[in-house]
Amino acid sequence: MADAGYLTIGKVVSKLQGQYPDLSVSKVRYLEDEGLLTPSRTPGGYRLYSARDIQRLETILYLQKSRFLPLSVIKDELDGKKGTTDSMPEDGCEAAPDPVDPTLSVSPEAERELHPIDRIPEVAGVPISLVRKLADCSIIKLVKSPAGRDLVRGSDLRLIRACNELTRFGIEPKNLRQYLAAANREIPMFEQALASLSRHQGETPDERRLRREVALDRMLTLTGVVRCSIMRRELIDD
Structure with a gap:
């Protein structure tokens, strides 16, 4: 089967890591355990991935990274159980921006x-x-280089761009301190929820970390729906 264009799990990871650097063998196995991938098996039990399997994996990774969709929604989409990913009100307020x-x-x-x-x-x-103001308000945290230069984390760039656009509506960094306070109040709730996740038998540390990340993403999505729905009801619907 390998001669007919099938790849082993290691070769699949190597093929896609350039585009998805966080991809690992453990993550691909986890996606299989969750029912999103069903590769072929050799008589010895080794996984073999066809071009269709790899395309499905690429779609899953894209939807996770670019659309921030939870695995349960991605699975339903790929299995044809729902409409398109652009029209799912349960993962955001119906009239809210993308x-x-x-x-x-x-x-x-x-x-x-x-x-x-x-x-x-x-x-x-x-x-x-603006970046200086965000740092002064503790919305972001700057990093000092060995030479004493201020560095910005790449993981904060999307947040910084969002804050920049909010200034067009008159919402300044100082106004966003309330979200930092709100996040600090919510963190214990999420910590407790993550701590309650039972450890799966035979689960590796990487697999457990990935499962916690997926659970956190889903909880953040759901609590975002709650907040968005309440805000819309109070500001628009009434």
Whole structure:
């Protein structure tokens, strides 16, 4: 079967890691355990992935990273149990803007790096002064280089772009401190929920971490729906 274009799990990971650096053998196995992938097996039990399997895996990874969809929704979409991923009200307020606005997106490479603050206008299209204000309000945390330069985490770039756009509506960094306080109040709730997840027998540390990440993503999606629905009801619907 391998001569007919099938790849082993290791070769699949190597093939896709350039686009999805966090991909690992453990993650692919986890997706199989969750019923999203069904590769063929050799008589000895080794997994073999066809071109269709690899395309399905790429779709799963794309929807996770670009659309922030939970695995349960992705599975239903791929299995044809629901409509398109662009029209699912349960994962966001019906009339709310798309949370994956392309103007806020960041390349995987930029997201993994530390960026000198003086390059932020070039990297993110945001003035340095705004980044300084966000740091002063503790919305982001700057990192000091060994030479004493202020560095910005790539993982904060999407947040910085969102805050920059909010200034167009008159919402300044100082107004966003309430979200930091709200997040600090919610963290214990999520910590308790994650701690309650039972450990699966034979589960590796990487598999457990991945399962916790998936659970957290789903909880953040659901609590976002709750917050969005309440805000819309109070500000628009009534």
